[in-house]
Amino acid sequence: MAARGGSPRGFRWPRRDREQLAREVDEEIAFHLEMRAAELEAAGLSPEAARERASREFGDVAALRRALLRADGRVERRRRWWAWLADARQDARFAVRSFRRSPGFAAAAVATLALGIGASVAVFAVVNAVVLRPLPYPEPDELVRISPGQVFNITLADAVVAEAPSIVASTGLSLWGLTLTGRGDATRLRAQFVDAGFFEVFGVRPLLGRAFGPEHRDPARSGVVVLSHALWQARFGGDPGIVGEVIELDGGGHERREVIGVMPPGFEAPLVPEGVRVDVWAPLSLAPGRTFATDSTWYVGAVVGRLAPGATVERAAREVRAGMERIRDRVRAEYGPLIGEDRVRTAGASGLLDSMVGDVRGPLWMLLAAVGLVLLLACANLANLLLARGDGRRRELALRTALGARRGRLLRELLTESVLLSLGGGAAGVALAWVMLGVLEVGAASGLPRAGGLEIDGVVLAFALAASLASVLAFGLLPALRASGGDLRGELGSGGRAAGGTRAGRRLGATLIAGEVALAMVLVTAAALLLNSLRALRAVDPGLDAADVLVLSLAPPPAAYAGDRASLYYDAVRARLAALPGVRGVGAIQVLPFTNADWAFPYLAEGHAPPADGPLPSASFRVVTPGYFDAVDVPLLAGRHLDAGDRAGGEAVGVINRTLAERLWPGGEAVGRTIRLFGSDPFRVVGVVGDVRQFGPGAPSEPAIYLPLAQWPVASMVVMVETAGDPESLAAAARAAVRSIDPNVPVASIRSLDDVLGGSIREQRFFAGVLTFFGALALGLGAVGVYGVMAYTIGARLREFGVRIALGATPRQVVRGALASGLAPVAVGLAAGAGGALAATRLLEGLLFGVGARDPATFAVAAAVLAGVAAAATWLPAYRAGRVDPAGVLKGE
Numbered sequence: 061m062a063a064r065g066g067s068p069r070g071f072r073w074p075r076r077d078r079e080q081l082a083r084e085v086d087e088e089i090a091f092h093l094e095m096r097a098a099e100l101e102a103a104g105l106s107p108e109a110a111r112e113r114a115s116r117e118f119g120d121v122a123a124l125r126r127a128l129l130r131a132d133g134r135v136e137r138r139r140r141w142w143a144w145l146a147d148a149r150q151d152a153r154f155a156v157r158s159f160r161r162s163p164g165f166a167a168a169a170v171a172t173l174a175l176g177i178g179a180s181v182a183v184f185a186v187v188n189a190v191v192l193r194p195l196p197y198p199e200p201d202e203l204v205r206i207s208p209g210q211v212f213n214i215t216l217a218d219a220v221v222a223e224a225p226s227i228v229a230s231t232g233l234s235l236w237g238l239t240l241t242g243r244g245d246a247t248r249l250r251a252q253f254v255d256a257g258f259f260e261v262f263g264v265r266p267l268l269g270r271a272f273g274p275e276h277r278d279p280a281r282s283g284v285v286v287l288s289h290a291l292w293q294a295r296f297g298g299d300p301g302i303v304g305e306v307i308e309l310d311g312g313g314h315e316r317r318e319v320i321g322v323m324p325p326g327f328e329a330p331l332v333p334e335g336v337r338v339d340v341w342a343p344l345s346l347a348p349g350r351t352f353a354t355d356s357t358w359y360v361g362a363v364v365g366r367l368a369p370g371a372t373v374e375r376a377a378r379e380v381r382a383g384m385e386r387i388r389d390r391v392r393a394e395y396g397p398l399i400g401e402d403r404v405r406t407a408g409a410s411g412l413l414d415s416m417v418g419d420v421r422g423p424l425w426m427l428l429a430a431v432g433l434v435l436l437l438a439c440a441n442l443a444n445l446l447l448a449r450g451d452g453r454r455r456e457l458a459l460r461t462a463l464g465a466r467r468g469r470l471l472r473e474l475l476t477e478s479v480l481l482s483l484g485g486g487a488a489g490v491a492l493a494w495v496m497l498g499v500l501e502v503g504a505a506s507g508l509p510r511a512g513g514l515e516i517d518g519v520v521l522a523f524a525l526a527a528s529l530a531s532v533l534a535f536g537l538l539p540a541l542r543a544s545g546g547d548l549r550g551e552l553g554s555g556g557r558a559a560g561g562t563r564a565g566r567r568l569g570a571t572l573i574a575g576e577v578a579l580a581m582v583l584v585t586a587a588a589l590l591l592n593s594l595r596a597l598r599a600v601d602p603g604l605d606a607a608d609v610l611v612l613s614l615a616p617p618p619a620a621y622a623g624d625r626a627s628l629y630y631d632a633v634r635a636r637l638a639a640l641p642g643v644r645g646v647g648a649i650q651v652l653p654f655t656n657a658d659w660a661f662p663y664l665a666e667g668h669a670p671p672a673d674g675p676l677p678s679a680s681f682r683v684v685t686p687g688y689f690d691a692v693d694v695p696l697l698a699g700r701h702l703d704a705g706d707r708a709g710g711e712a713v714g715v716i717n718r719t720l721a722e723r724l725w726p727g728g729e730a731v732g733r734t735i736r737l738f739g740s741d742p743f744r745v746v747g748v749v750g751d752v753r754q755f756g757p758g759a760p761s762e763p764a765i766y767l768p769l770a771q772w773p774v775a776s777m778v779v780m781v782e783t784a785g786d787p788e789s790l791a792a793a794a795r796a797a798v799r800s801i802d803p804n805v806p807v808a809s810i811r812s813l814d815d816v817l818g819g820s821i822r823e824q825r826f827f828a829g830v831l832t833f834f835g836a837l838a839l840g841l842g843a844v845g846v847y848g849v850m851a852y853t854i855g856a857r858l859r860e861f862g863v864r865i866a867l868g869a870t871p872r873q874v875v876r877g878a879l880a881s882g883l884a885p886v887a888v889g890l891a892a893g894a895g896g897a898l899a900a901t902r903l904l905e906g907l908l909f910g911v912g913a914r915d916p917a918t919f920a921v922a923a924a925v926l927a928g929v930a931a932a933a934t935w936l937p938a939y940r941a942g943r944v945d946p947a948g949v950l951k952g953e
Contacts, residue, residue, distance in 0.1 A: 093118060152476060159477075166481070169442050173485025173531060175841070176438030178492030179431040179834055181516070181524045185497060186506075187424050188523075189514040190417055196328050198263035202367040203412035204376055205331075206230065214255055214344055215355035216391065217363045220407065223383025226371035227409075231258040232344055232360040233331055237776065239617045241804050242308035243295060248615045248808035249309070249339040251285075252329050253360075256343065261366045262330060269303040269321030272343045282345035285309060286321040288329075291339045309340070310617030317342065331362050331416070333656075334512050352394040364412060377408040416509050419906070423827055424508075426903040430586060433579045434834050435527065437841040439534035440576050444848045446478070446535065447568070478532045486528030490516065493524075496833075507822035566881070569853040573846050573882065574889035577930060580842035581893020582900050585922040587835030589901055589911060590828035592918055596910025597821050603752035603761065604653065605693035609780055609813035610787035611652065612794055616805045618775040624708060627770040629801070630685050630777060636797045637781055642790060645782035647688025648769070651680075652778045653813075654756050654820040662738040663765070665724045676738065679720055680754060680764040683772045689715075689749060691780045692813070697721075699731040699747030706768040712743035713768065720763035721748045735765065743767065756820030758909045780813065787812045827907055839929060847933035850882045854937040862944045871942035878941040882934035890923050897922075 093114050100110035159166040194200045204227065206217065214232045221230045231254050238251045259271040266286055276282050287302070296302045302319050309317045329338035344357055367376055384391075384407035410418075494516060614633070621629050634646045651657050662676035670676060686703045689696065697718060706713050714735070721730040736742040751761035769777070779798075783790055791810045798807055818825075854861075861874050901913045911918065 089118075152480060154473060154476075156480070159480075165445065166484075169445055169481045170484045170488055172438045172442050172445075172841075173482060173528075173535075174488035174492050175837060176431075176435035177486050177489030177524060177527050177531065178496060179434045179837065180428070180527050181489055181493035181520060182496040183424075183428050183431045183830070184523045185493065185514060185516055185520045186508070186511065187428050188517075188519055190508050190510045191421055191424060192519070193510070193513065195330075195413055196326075197330075199366075200413065201411070202371075203261070204365050204367060204373055204409040205412050205415040206363040206365055206380055206407075206409050207415075208406055212363050213352070213355040213357040213360060214346055215350050215357075216352050217360075219352075219387050219390075220380055220383045221363075221365060223386055224365075224376055224379035224409075226368055226376040226379050227365035228368045229257045229260045230363060230365035231255040231261045232357060233258070233362045233364060234344070234357075234360045235332055235336070235338075236342075236359070237615055237808070238340060238342070239310045239615050239804075239806060240295070240307065241310065241617065246804040246806040247295070248613075248806040249291070250332075250336060251340045251342050252332070252338045253342050253344050258341070261364055264324065264327055266321030267324040268300060269319070271321060272341075276343040277346045279345040279347055282343045283317045284320045284343065285317040286323060286341040287319060288323050288337070288339050288341075289325040289327070290337065292322045310619055315617070315619045330364065330412070334507070334509055352391055365409070373409060373411050377410065380409050381407050383407075420508055420823070422903055423907055426900070427827065427830060429900075430583055430831060431834055433583055434838050434841065435531065436534065437576055437579050437838055437845065439531050440572055440579075441841055441845045441848060442481070442535040444569075444572055444845060444852065447852070475532065475537070478535065478537075479529070482528040482532045482535075485531070486524050489528070490521065490524050506826040507819070508826065566853055569849045570881075570885040572849050573885040573930075574892065576842045576845040576849075577886050577889025577926060578893035578896060580838040581890055581922060581926055582896045583831070583835045583838040584926060585893075585897035585919055586901055586904060587828075587831040588918045588922050589904060589908060589913065589915065590824070590831050592911045592915070593908045594821070594824055594828040597757045597824060599910075600753070600757035602654065602757050602817060603694065603750055606654075606813040606817040608783050608785070608787055609692060610783055610790055610794060610810065611813050611816060612779040612781065612798065612810050613652070613776075613808040614648075614779060614798065614805060615776045615808050616802070620804070621775045623773050624770075626773040626775050627685075627708070629805075630769060630779075632801050633779060633798060634685060634687060636801060637779065637794060640790060640793055640797060642784045643781055644784055645687055645691040646779065647691040648685040648777040648779045649688055650683040650769075650774045650777050651754070652816060653692075653752055653754055654817045656755060658754060661765075664736050664738075666734045666742075668724065677763075679716075680762050681737070682764055682766045683769050683774050683777075684766050685769050685777070688766075688780060691782045694752060695750040697748045697750060698729075699745070701747055701749075702766065702768045707770045708773075710771075712741055712771060713746045714743045715747040715749055715766040716745055717749055717751050717761070717764040717766075719751050719761045720765065721745075723763055737765070757817075758821065758824070787814075824907055824909070839926070842926070843929045843933045846882070846886065846930050847936060850878075850934050850937040851940075853881075854878055854941050858941065858944050861941045865944065874944075875938045875942035878938035879931075879934055882938065883931065886927065886930040886934070890926060893926075894919060894923065 093111070096114040096117065097107070097110040100113055101107055105113065195203065197203065206212065206220070206227075212220070212232070217230060217232060221227050234253045236251045236253055238249045240247045240249050254272070256272045256274045256276060259265060265271065267289065269286070271286065272284065276284055285307075287296070292298060292302065303321065304319065306316050306318050308315065323341070329341075332338055344360065346355060346357065365376070367373070414421075497514065497516075616626065616629060630648055634648070637643055637646045651659060659681040660678045661681045662678045664670060664676060684702060686701070686706075688694075689701050698721075699715070702713065702715055716724075716730060716735070724730065724735075725733065730745050730748050733745050734742040735745065749766070752764070753759055753761055754764070755762075781787070781790065781794060795807050795810060798805065861878070864874060865871065897919065898914060905913045
């Protein structure tokens with residue numbers, strides 16, 4: 061029988077060490093020198109002259125010797141490489157033939173691996189898109205976000221950056237809305253208002269035209285705009301002559317704006333909510349002679365800077381903080397009580413990517429670790445399959461050993477099988493990961509920052525390959541060592557009894573059971589905590605009834621609907637929508653509930669003095685129409701609602717929420733008191749309403765003031781339509797009713813308020829859903845693993861159980877003993893898993909609401925579920941042990 065390995069025909073290239081190669085080269089050189097010297101001597105030269113001339117003709121012998129050694133080494137390495145390939149090809153063919161003989165095993169192994177690798181690849185794709193992938197700008201590590209952004213206007217930001225030499229350029233950014241008219245249907249566009257340094261900071265130049273310059277800070281010259289490439293193509297047909305044209309783009313203080321440029325394709329607007337596309341960029345305008353207090357750019361949502369070459373984020377943060385300290389007195393002189401000392405102390409800078417993903421970085425890494433546990437569970441199950449298969453093949457391996465096969469050769473063949481299984485599982489896992497990403501709604505709908513760029517790219521595929529090959533060590537090495545080790549020749553005379561029946565085999569099985577239960581316990585507990593948290597979030601009263609409410613976001617051109625015209629327009633909208641069949645109430649508010657949008661102003665209330673050493677308190681500022689509170693069922697607690705009698709020129713009135721009333725006048729009467737917003741006349745409180753959780757159910761209620769639209773005119777409002785049935789069914793009719801009033805007023809969006817409420821907890825819902833899915837997967841894998849180990853070990857002990865029954869043991873005693881042998885490691889695994897869960901779930905604290913990370917009830921339920929599943933998986937093989945036929949066993953003996 062020909063030995064396996066080597067080249068295709070059994071020939072092995074001879075292997076030579078360095079000394080042998082050197083000897084052969086020296087002999088070859090000496091041979092050629094002697095031959096040439098003999099030729100010269102035959103031509104008449106003396107022996108000495110012949111040798112000297114032969115050496116001279118031969119040249120540099122040492123250099124030639126080195127070259128020959130290198131060439132010979134390359135040949136030898138090439139020979140060895142081809143020999144290795146031949147061996148690997150033969151091992152792969154043998155493995156494939158083995159899988160063909162056991163197709164059920166191969167399919168189960170690949171499917172098990174695909175589950176673990178697919179889950180890991182899916183989550184890594186999310187981590188890669190959100191955390192690892194660099195920002196799509198030149199030198200992204202040089203971008204920093206200057207904080208606290210909500211305290212800066214551009215004047216203050218300029219002053220602070222001037223004190224930070226590590227920052228060479230900076231810009232403010234704010235997301236706003238502009239209305240495009242005059243070119244087809246009126247359209248609401250997303251506009252990013254930026255400072256002149258925007259293009260330098262983000263390293264971008266317009267594809268056509270030019271960028272903003274410092275001159276565009278002048279309000280008289282700020283009526284310009286740069287279009288996005290997508291808008292240029294979709295709305296202007298990619299016309300290069302658009303540069304220099306004036307378009308009707310109402311908002312931001314201008315009714316018409318000149319197009320001065322078009323951005324390059326694929327440019328991603330920075331710091332915008334996931335799923336939002338910016339259509340245009342417009343300059344922030346600043347009046348000449350502005351001061352810290354008179355600069356109106358308080359709506360700037362962020363300030364971003366670019367570091368100088370060699371500068372670090374830490375140094376920039378120190379400089380920003382020190383700069384704020386140096387200009388603190390100037391700030392206080394102009395702002396007075398508007399900015400407190402705490403805001404000055406918290407000034408600093410952080411990496412732009414860190415500021416965008418900081419809140420989800422930890423949970424995402426935790427999620428990747430969690431699916432790593434799923435992969436370990438899959439590997440443990442596959443290791444059990446391979447152990448059972450290896451014990452079944454020990455007689456075959458013993459025969460091959462007797463015929464001369466070495467252990468290393470057998471070990472390599474077994475590992476080759478594992479590698480092929482891992483590659484097959486990895487390929488199937490990548491396909492499964494793509495399906496998982498769609499099923500789990502990963503992407504912009506998840507609420508994760510940057511998740512819109514999610515894809516399975518080269519980095520993700522490299523991770524899949526690495527996970528596949530690493531899994532070989534987790535599931536393939538131990539079974540291969542076990543199957544190829546020990547006294548294989550003894551198997552030929554032992555009747556081939558399974559090693560699982562030995563004490564070492566039982567210990568290994570118990571270890572596998574305990575490990576799988578522990579891993580599953582960590583995942584099931586984490587999933588249960590997030591589910592309880594999500595249940596608690598959904599049980600929170602958001603302060604209004606979101607069911608059966610349709611939301612229309614309207615954006616009338618501010619210039620066309622200034623002052624009284626805004627109030628008259630919304631009166632007409634309310635009347636037109638109220639006339640639709642199935643509408644029970646209509647009202648409007650300028651800030652959509654359950655979003656991060658907020659308007660807040662400092663105030664001073666009757667009976668309260670300004671703080672001596674801190675800023676004025678602030679409250680959320682809401683402009684509403686009559687009918688708003690009734691349309692969304694905000695309860696009236698005292699006084700009255702705002703109504704049609706609260707008109708411009710009349711007494712200034714407002715409504716406050718419970719939180720503000722209790723803060724200002726605890727236990728007293730709020731109705732009739734007065735409050736002065738900063739920079740305005742006081743208004744009288746005519747009512748107190750319930751609290752609305754503006755930022756979602758998980759956020760606390762903030763103090764809020766509601767003022768009538770007629771007295772505080774704003775153009776853009778969110779109209780709430782209370783319906784008698786499905787709100788989505790009225791969407792088309794509502795849009796038509798609004799357009800019938802003025803077709804130049806775009807409806808920016810139409811959706812149900814229930815969807816808005818659900819969107820406020822989409823991040824928590826994403827993590828809960830994903831971990832629940834993986835927890836269920838871990839539970840299933842754990843159950844299969846426990847059953848597989850118990851079936852394997854009990855099957856190997858059937859002779860033992862048959863003998864015990866023959867000696868007088870009852871089937872119940874046998875079943876009880878088998879159950880005990882299986883449930884003991886389950887108990888150990890539950891205890892170890894509970895300890896691991898206590899450590900791991902601390903990473904979830906930022907995602908939990910209404911439940912602690914160490915909630916004993918959740919841990920108890922998770923342990924009970926796992927114990928029940930493990931008991932069921934253990935009982936089936938134990939029941940089989942009690943049913944064994946002792947006569948058949950004794951006959952076999």
